[in-house]
Amino acid sequence: MQTPRLLVSGAFRFAIALALVFALGAVALLGIVEHSVSAYAVEAAGDGILAEHDVLVNEFETSGRAALIATVNRHARAVHEDQFHYLLFDAAGARLAGSLPAAAARTGWHEFEVLDPDQGGSGRSVPVRAFGARLADGALLVVANDISDLRDLRSGLRASTVTFGILISLLALAGGLVVGTLFLRRLDQVNGAIARINDGRLNERLPRIGMGPEFDQLSANLNRMLDRIEGLMNGLRQVSTDIAHDLRTPLTRLRQRLERMQLGTDPAPVPEQIDGAIAQIDEILGIFGALLRIGAMEARGAQASLATADLSEMLERLGQLYAPAIEDADHVLEAAIAPGITVRGDIELLTQAVTNLIENAMHHTPEGSRIRLELARDGDGVRLAVADNGPGIAVEERARVLDRFYRIDSSRSTPGAGLGLALVDSIARLHGATLTLADNAPGLRVELVFPRAPR
Amino acid sequence: MKLLLLEDDLETRTHIVRLLQAEGHVVDMARTGPDAIFLGTTGSYAVLILDRMVPGVDGLGVVRSLRAAGIQTPALFLTALGEVDDRVAGLQAGADDYLVKPFAASELLARIEALARRAPVAEVATVLRAADLEVDLLKRQVTRAGKRIELQQQEYKLLEYLLRHEGKIVTRSMLLESVWSFHFDPGSNLIESHMSRLRAKVDKGFDRELIHTVRGAGYRLDADA
Numbered sequence: 209m210q211t212p213r214l215l216v217s218g219a220f221r222f223a224i225a226l227a228l229v230f231a232l233g234a235v236a237l238l239g240i241v242e243h244s245v246s247a248y249a250v251e252a253a254g255d256g257i258l259a260e261h262d263v264l265v266n267e268f269e270t271s272g273r274a275a276l277i278a279t280v281n282r283h284a285r286a287v288h289e290d291q292f293h294y295l296l297f298d299a300a301g302a303r304l305a306g307s308l309p310a311a312a313a314r315t316g317w318h319e320f321e322v323l324d325p326d327q328g329g330s331g332r333s334v335p336v337r338a339f340g341a342r343l344a345d346g347a348l349l350v351v352a353n354d355i356s357d358l359r360d361l362r363s364g365l366r367a368s369t370v371t372f373g374i375l376i377s378l379l380a381l382a383g384g385l386v387v388g389t390l391f392l393r394r395l396d397q398v399n400g401a402i403a404r405i406n407d408g409r410l411n412e413r414l415p416r417i418g419m420g421p422e423f424d425q426l427s428a429n430l431n432r433m434l435d436r437i438e439g440l441m442n443g444l445r446q447v448s449t450d451i452a453h454d455l456r457t458p459l460t461r462l463r464q465r466l467e468r469m470q471l472g473t474d475p476a477p478v479p480e481q482i483d484g485a486i487a488q489i490d491e492i493l494g495i496f497g498a499l500l501r502i503g504a505m506e507a508r509g510a511q512a513s514l515a516t517a518d519l520s521e522m523l524e525r526l527g528q529l530y531a532p533a534i535e536d537a538d539h540v541l542e543a544a545i546a547p548g549i550t551v552r553g554d555i556e557l558l559t560q561a562v563t564n565l566i567e568n569a570m571h572h573t574p575e576g577s578r579i580r581l582e583l584a585r586d587g588d589g590v591r592l593a594v595a596d597n598g599p600g601i602a603v604e605e606r607a608r609v610l611d612r613f614y615r616i617d618s619s620r621s622t623p624g625a626g627l628g629l630a631l632v633d634s635i636a637r638l639h640g641a642t643l644t645l646a647d648n649a650p651g652l653r654v655e656l657v658f659p660r661a662p663r
Numbered sequence: 664m665k666l667l668l669l670e671d672d673l674e675t676r677t678h679i680v681r682l683l684q685a686e687g688h689v690v691d692m693a694r695t696g697p698d699a700i701f702l703g704t705t706g707s708y709a710v711l712i713l714d715r716m717v718p719g720v721d722g723l724g725v726v727r728s729l730r731a732a733g734i735q736t737p738a739l740f741l742t743a744l745g746e747v748d749d750r751v752a753g754l755q756a757g758a759d760d761y762l763v764k765p766f767a768a769s770e771l772l773a774r775i776e777a778l779a780r781r782a783p784v785a786e787v788a789t790v791l792r793a794a795d796l797e798v799d800l801l802k803r804q805v806t807r808a809g810k811r812i813e814l815q816q817q818e819y820k821l822l823e824y825l826l827r828h829e830g831k832i833v834t835r836s837m838l839l840e841s842v843w844s845f846h847f848d849p850g851s852n853l854i855e856s857h858m859s860r861l862r863a864k865v866d867k868g869f870d871r872e873l874i875h876t877v878r879g880a881g882y883r884l885d886a887d888a
Contacts, residue, residue: 483879486767493765497745504746528817529843532856556747556846563849 223384231377238369246362253353254317257339260292261351268343273304276349280305292353293322293336299346308338312350315340319355335359391419398427410438455492462488498631501560517553519592520545523562523583530566538575545583549590551658553639561635564628565594565654573598573651590658597651606645632656664709664779665689669699669725670741671717675764679712679741682768683775696720703729708736709779712771715742715753723756730757737778741766750846769880773832791826794886796865796873798826807869817842818861825874825884834881858882 260283268276280294284307294306297313312320318340321333338352394417404412413431417423462485468474469481476484523545534541551558562581569579573596582593601609609629629643636643636656646653666688670676676692683690691706693699696719703711703725711729715722726738737759742749745763753761760774791798795808803819805812814822820842825833835854839845858874866872875883 489765501746525843529845529853529857532860533853536852536856536859554747559845560847563847567849 218388220385220388223381223388226384227377227380230380231373234376235369235373238365238372242362242365242369245365246358249358249361253337253355253358254339257292257337257351257353260353261339261341261349264294264349264351265341265343268349273345273347276343277305292351293338294352295340295348295350297348299348304347306350308336308350308352312338312352313340313348314338314350315342315348322352394418394423405434410434410441455495458488458492458495462492498628501631501634515552515554516550517555517558518548518550519558519583519590520547520549522555522559523581523592526559526562526566527581530570534566534570534579537570539570539573540576540578542578542580543582545581546585549583549585551590551639551641553658557635557638561632561656562592562594564632568628568654569594569596569598569652577651586657588660592656592658593653595648595651595653597648600647600650600652601645603647609645629654664775665691665707666775667691667693667699667702667706667708667711667736669693669696669711669713669717669722671695671714675714679771682771686772688775694718696722696725699725700728703734703736704732710775711736711738712775713738713740713758715740715744715749722758723752726753726757739774739778741771747846767834767880769832769877770834770836773834773837773881776831777828777833777837791823791829793826793829793873793884794871795869796826796886798823805865807865812864814861814864817857818864821857821861822865822884825882829884829886832877832880832883837881 264276264279264283267279277296280296283292284294284305293308295308295310295312296304296306298304301313303310309320309322312318312322316339317337319335319337322336323333334354334356336352337355338350340348340350342348394415397415398417401412401414413434414427417427465474465481465485465488469478469485474481523543527541527543527545531541566579566581569577573579577596577598580593580595582591582595584591632654633643639658641656641658644655644657646655666683668676668679668683668690670679670692671694676694680690680692691702691708693702694717696717698719699711699713699717700720711726713722713725720728722740722742726740729736729738738757739760739762740753740758741762741764742753743764750761750763759778762771762774789800791800797806798804798819799806800823805814805819805822821838824838824841836848838854839848858876862872862874866874873884873886875885877883
């Protein structure tokens with residue numbers, strides 16, 4: 209037989225623990241009440257006995273032994289709510305008055321049982337509490353009082369302590385079970401939703417648990433996490449589709465070229481055909497490489513091994529490397545590079561980013577355009593810019609050019625996979641820098657702003 | 664030259680061996696890291712060509728073991744792991760060069776030549792010569808047929824690198840790495856532009872060209888061609 213799910217559930221254990229705590233609390237509370245009530249009752253009874261004893265001693269001291277005996281006999285006969293019992297022995301141990309058994313002839317406080325005199329000696333015995341003290345002539349006077357009420361009170365209190373303890377525990381247990389069952393039911397709904405998500409329904413979201421703001425916050429947080437995962441998955445799916453799409457074109461061209469070579473229909477000499485094929489493969493590999501780099505960068509995020517990167521030196525070096533090629537492409541290279549500017553970063557990745565920006569500027573501007581490299585401090589931060597006075601990018605296209613594989617229609621004819629700016633954007637984000645595309649009036653101005661430069 | 668090749672993929676191994684043999688090299692093959700360590704410590708090779716991911720001990724481990732055993736044979740990593748960190752790890756382990764797969768055959772051959780040349784002794788020459796071209800490394804002065812040639816800093820570095828590898832092919836990426844310290848190929852004709860400026864100063868107006876373009880591979884400075 210299977211243990212019912214409720215009994216092994218966390219809710220049940222919680223209910224049990226709760227019941228235990230309540231029971232302990234109830235027992236402790238009633239215990240304290242019982243203790244103080246009975247202590248009070250005992251004290252009150254003792255006071256009564258002492259007062260009666262004092263009265264009798266007084267009687268003896270003012271009026272003598274005979275008067276005392278008479279008073280004891282009178283008091284013993286009186287029908288009184290708070291009935292006292294007496295015993296008076298002379299110094300030699302002979303009974304002078306009173307009905308208490310001889311065994312009661314002791315000084316100080318003590319308790320014992322006597323046959324209830326009200327029921328003619330045949331009745332049940334009743335507990336009494338007695339106080340005995342010697343008088344000035346050596347006689348022993350014992351005054352006792354029925355304490356059966358006190359006993360009853362105590363046992364009554366004890367019984368109710370146990371009863372209420374059990375009752376409260378049961379209530380706590382039941383309450384815990386009810387709350388636990390409700391909670392389980394809500395969790396079942398949440399688990400059901402998670403199971404559906406695991407089965408691939410990524411747009412499913414968790415219901416509110418609804419037992420308090422903390423639980424709602426938990427499901428809200430989990431939902432945010434799911435949103436993020438779904439976004440990443442969609443991004444990944446989009447990228448895979450894009451890759452498949454963008455690689456199909458060069459792969460198709462490569463295949464056609466190889467088929468032409470096989471059939472011998474290409475008029476170009478074979479070495480040239482092979483060169484072309486290799487160039488196409490290199491282009492495909494270049495796309496792969498850039499994608500891998502973006503992926504790796506986004507995966508390692510902030511854990512990149514960042515060191516001090518000398519941006520000034522890097523830009524100078526890039527400028528020198530590119531100057532002849534830019535000149536040969538009939539472009540003009542200008543540089544305004546402030547010396548000694550460093551940031552925390554990966555110099556190779558940053559170099560790659562700036563290289564991509566320069567390449568973009570070279571390939572997407574007409575002859576005679578100016579390409580300008582700028583590096584300057586900007587408040588606490590650093591501003592790096594690559595600007596040109598070419599056609600620029602329309603405002604509505606600026607956000608989209610950061611997407612992988614996005615290409616402005618007018619640039620479809622120029623080679624490239626459209627990964628350049630996406631890569632730059634990834635590198636910028638890795639360095640906590642912001643990439644902005646602005647109007648250079650005319651032309652495009654791409655800025656990388658690094659938040660804070662170390663001294 | 665006698666070379667050691669560590670590569671576990673049969674097709675790649677066959678391809679590289681044919682390539683190297685066609686150049687007149689003698690190639691010993693190892694398929695696992697321990698084999699390569701054994702051959703590397705017992706044989707005498709001009710250059711070690713090591714794949715990074717192989718069974719047994721990986722390429723990094725092979726280089727570390729050989730270096731620890733005091734074997735300083737130049738080592739070239741040949742690997743699909745092309746990220747910056749991978750390259751740094753390779754060089755730190757004691758390799759001398761790093762070539763990412765897929766690679767061009769000419770690139771591999773040129774780098775092997777460059778490594779083998781560099782092996783024996785550190786260059787102590789203060790003047791490099793090729794035919795009537797002379798570069799004074801101390802004064803940083805270039806003359807050809809007794810005539811001073813003024814070169815910009817990068818042109819000078821380019822020429823020095825070509826001269827140090829005289830008669831050998833140097834590839835674009837070798838130049839990018841050694842002259843500009845860039846470890847990736849931006850794609851544009853950067854090196855071509857620099858080279859045409861260097862040629863305009865070094866070769867133009869003289870009876871013989873020293874700097875030659877090797878189609879599909881790179882450049883070669885050759886006094887005898």
